[in-house]
Amino acid sequence: MSAPLSGPILAIDRLAVSFPAESGRVTVVDRVQLAIAPGETLALVGESGCGKSVTALSIMRLVPRPGRIEPDSRIRFDGRDLLSLSVPEMRALRGGQIGMIFQEPMTSLNPVTSVGRQVEEAILLHAAISAGEARRRTVELFGMVGIPEPEMRVDAYPHQLSGGLKQRVMIAMAMAMRPRLLICDEPTTALDATIRAQILELIRNLAATTGTAVLLITHDFGVVNVVADRVAVMYAGQIVEEGTREELLARPRHPYTQGLLRSIPRPEARGRRLEEIKGAVPRPGQWPAACRFHTRCPVAMAGCYIHDPACSDVSPTQRAWCHLVAEELRQ
Amino acid sequence: MHWTSNIVVVLLLLGGFWLARVVSKSRFWRESAVELWRRRRTAIVVVAVFVLVALLDSIAWIGGGEGVAAYQPRSIIDRVFQPDSFREASYSAPFARTAFYGSQPLKHPGAHWFGTDILGRDVVYRALKGVRVALLIGVFTSLIVIPLALLFGVVAGYFGRRLDDAVFFVMTVLASVPSLLLLIALITVLGKGTLQVCFALGVTSWVGFCRLARGETLKLREADYVASARALGVSDARIIMRHILPNLAHLIIITFALTFTGLVLTETILSYLGVGIDGSWGQMIDQARNELSRTPVIWWNLAAAAVLLFALVLAVNTIADAMRDIADPRTRRETQ
Numbered sequence: 116m117s118a119p120l121s122g123p124i125l126a127i128d129r130l131a132v133s134f135p136a137e138s139g140r141v142t143v144v145d146r147v148q149l150a151i152a153p154g155e156t157l158a159l160v161g162e163s164g165c166g167k168s169v170t171a172l173s174i175m176r177l178v179p180r181p182g183r184i185e186p187d188s189r190i191r192f193d194g195r196d197l198l199s200l201s202v203p204e205m206r207a208l209r210g211g212q213i214g215m216i217f218q219e220p221m222t223s224l225n226p227v228t229s230v231g232r233q234v235e236e237a238i239l240l241h242a243a244i245s246a247g248e249a250r251r252r253t254v255e256l257f258g259m260v261g262i263p264e265p266e267m268r269v270d271a272y273p274h275q276l277s278g279g280l281k282q283r284v285m286i287a288m289a290m291a292m293r294p295r296l297l298i299c300d301e302p303t304t305a306l307d308a309t310i311r312a313q314i315l316e317l318i319r320n321l322a323a324t325t326g327t328a329v330l331l332i333t334h335d336f337g338v339v340n341v342v343a344d345r346v347a348v349m350y351a352g353q354i355v356e357e358g359t360r361e362e363l364l365a366r367p368r369h370p371y372t373q374g375l376l377r378s379i380p381r382p383e384a385r386g387r388r389l390e391e392i393k394g395a396v397p398r399p400g401q402w403p404a405a406c407r408f409h410t411r412c413p414v415a416m417a418g419c420y421i422h423d424p425a426c427s428d429v430s431p432t433q434r435a436w437c438h439l440v441a442e443e444l445r446q
Numbered sequence: 447m448h449w450t451s452n453i454v455v456v457l458l459l460l461g462g463f464w465l466a467r468v469v470s471k472s473r474f475w476r477e478s479a480v481e482l483w484r485r486r487r488t489a490i491v492v493v494a495v496f497v498l499v500a501l502l503d504s505i506a507w508i509g510g511g512e513g514v515a516a517y518q519p520r521s522i523i524d525r526v527f528q529p530d531s532f533r534e535a536s537y538s539a540p541f542a543r544t545a546f547y548g549s550q551p552l553k554h555p556g557a558h559w560f561g562t563d564i565l566g567r568d569v570v571y572r573a574l575k576g577v578r579v580a581l582l583i584g585v586f587t588s589l590i591v592i593p594l595a596l597l598f599g600v601v602a603g604y605f606g607r608r609l610d611d612a613v614f615f616v617m618t619v620l621a622s623v624p625s626l627l628l629l630i631a632l633i634t635v636l637g638k639g640t641l642q643v644c645f646a647l648g649v650t651s652w653v654g655f656c657r658l659a660r661g662e663t664l665k666l667r668e669a670d671y672v673a674s675a676r677a678l679g680v681s682d683a684r685i686i687m688r689h690i691l692p693n694l695a696h697l698i699i700i701t702f703a704l705t706f707t708g709l710v711l712t713e714t715i716l717s718y719l720g721v722g723i724d725g726s727w728g729q730m731i732d733q734a735r736n737e738l739s740r741t742p743v744i745w746w747n748l749a750a751a752a753v754l755l756f757a758l759v760l761a762v763n764t765i766a767d768a769m770r771d772i773a774d775p776r777t778r779r780e781t782q
Contacts, residue, residue, distance in 0.1 A: 175676075206680075206681060210678030211679060214677075217670055225688070228688070240678065
């Protein structure tokens with residue numbers, strides 16, 4: 116892989132996605148700004164309903180229908196503006212240069228077709244090769260994602276495989292065309308804890324050997340710790356903090372990130388009440404004005420109720436959108 | 447007319463051979479066929495006999511016979527039974543040696559297994575003639591109904607919006623007219639005949655399945671594997687062909703059986719109302735209606751038609767039930 120030094124493989128800027136509601140359009144993703152370098156793994160972390168999945172679907176241009184990507188959003192993939200591509204061009208990119216893995220391996224495979232057949236079709240869709248060649252590649256892929264006895268498993272139907280094996284099939288399907296970018300939407304949430312680590316390991320190894328960039332969506336800091344190079348934290352449709360894994364896990368600056376990290380159960384805190392972030396995630400459309408976290412923020416200041424926080428560069432790689440962080444940096 | 451029917455028989459036979467060849471080539475279909483035979487041997491034999499009778503009744507040619515019959519195309523069944531001479535003056539009971547009213551000896555004592563009707567016609571012959579009519583109604587109308595309903599239902603469900611509104615409007619309009627009334631109106635306009643009745647039945651009975659197919663497509667459209675197919679860059683047409691339709695297969699099979707049997711039964715009602723197809727079981731049952739009030743009861747007309755109707759409907763339903771189980775890999779017996 117001759118990854119150019121310049122330019123990320125994926126660059127998202129000012130991404131906003133809105134859905135219609137009774138009271139006009141509700142913006143569920145707002146001013147999202149992200150960049151992923153080739154071969155890098157970026158974890159997008161946040162609570163349920165904070166807009167992680169919608170961000171991922173926007174990259175694929177698969178936001179479900181009444182939803183709409185706002186016109187001044189920019190998504191550039193490999194130098195091309197994804198939002199101005201035609202439908203067939205976009206379709207060629209999906210599954211070709213951009214692969215996607217979903218949360219539910221149980222229901223993400225067609226129950227009436229053998230799993231091998233489904234992977235073959237994914238290959239034939241993007242590569243001009245014979246059916247026999249596609250089958251050979253499928254067996255090879257099954258071996259690559261660690262499915263035992265791949266020659267036999269290609270003829271299996273989804274209900275004959277375990278959840279972990281199905282997720283491996285999904286990974287094989289997404290990786291079939293050696294995509295430049297792999298989007299994983301909570302790939303391990305539906306799996307057993309023991310299988311979880313294996314699948315993460317597999318994704319990490321595949322990404323490393325093929326040079327694929329990975330956008331990993333999760334709400335689990337355990338997952339972040341295993342695979343991520345960089346982390347972006349989302350709250351109420353906005354990115355609130357971004358940085359390398361070491362920076363964010365060791366020196367989180369945004370109160371929300373700090374709260375999230377404090378609420379992870381620890382062995383030394385056994386017996387004591389788990390810390391939590393007070394309050395509940397506001398529903399889309401009821402997001403507070405100015406800093407959206409101010410209703411739950413333990414250190415909110417007067418300015419937090421009035422102004423939208425600007426981006427503050429904590430380090431060359433770490434950024435936070437917080438008035439307090441900006442204040443601290445000024446001093 | 448008899449030539450078209452002969453050609454259809456030839457086409458059906460060719461189609462049957464072609465289907466057998468296709469089935470025997472693919473492992474999946476061959477195993478399915480073997481499994482179906484293993485599970486529903488009796489029902490398959492029953493349906494095969496019905497089909498054989500219908501085919502024998504469809505091959506017709508002119509020639510032979512005496513009087514008027516010499517100038518009319520007569521089918522193999524006609525030639526076997528010789529209805530012009532193999533008849534009595536009026537009613538006779540099964541295997542009777544004398545007439546039902548009075549005691550005149552019959553022309554063919556003990557030869558009418560299911561007796562004769564009011565005009566002295568052999569009941570077995572009439573019931574067998576009804577087989578062809580029943581299969582024609584069932585198969586021909588199903589072949590109109592299912593593709594039509596599937597096309598409209600899947601397109602409406604998958605693409606939604608305007609298309610859905612349009613299809614749903616047509617369905618609502620059709621559903622708001624009492625279907626029996628619409629059937630009678632259509633047959634009155636089109637005229638009484640097998641094709642006309644089949645067409646009328648087709649127009650009135652696609653709505654139910656269309657609604658079912660639409661609803662199921664609405665559900666499948668949101669399925670995770672459809673989302674993941676989209677994420678793989680699969681086009682809408684391919685998603686419908688590869689993901690929606692195969693997952694509708696069990697519905698299609700069940701609906702085929704239900705519409706098939708439902709249509710045969712509806713024709714019975716049409717015959718009762720006097721707009722049915724000539725020579726159908728419905729007509730036999732309709733005529734037998736009056737005979738039930740006589741003393742002693744004349745039951746064999748009704749019994750012959752009802753037994754055949756029941757056998758056909760039951761056999762088709764049980765076969766479809768087994769086919770559904772076999773076509774679905776989740777309920778299919780594991781064959782290792």
